[in-house]
Amino acid sequence: MTxxxxxxxxxxKSRGLLDGANLYRRLHVRLQDGSTMKIRVDRTLWKVLEVGDSVIKRAGADPVKD
Structure with a gap:
């Protein structure tokens, strides 16, 4: 993550076995400027978020529910 x-x-929200061995969880997030981005998140965050929830990422930290 940058x-x-x-x-x-x-x-x-999506998840898949992209390499056949590891389950990856991804969120598609619409940013405030209207663009979208895909981010990979851990299981804990993926389970608590639903479509429509706000997410925030601060510099040097992982994304969290806002």
Whole structure:
């Protein structure tokens, strides 16, 4: 993850075995400027977030529910 800061809204949740061995959990987040980005998150955060929830990422930290 980069050191950038952002805030957005979850528009989609997905997960998959992209390499056949590890389960990856991703969020599609719409940022305040209207663009979207995909981020990989851990199981704990993925389970508590739903579509429509706000997410914030501060520099040097992992994304969290806002």
């Amino acid at each position: 050191q950038q800061e952002w805030r957005g809204t979850v528009v989609k």
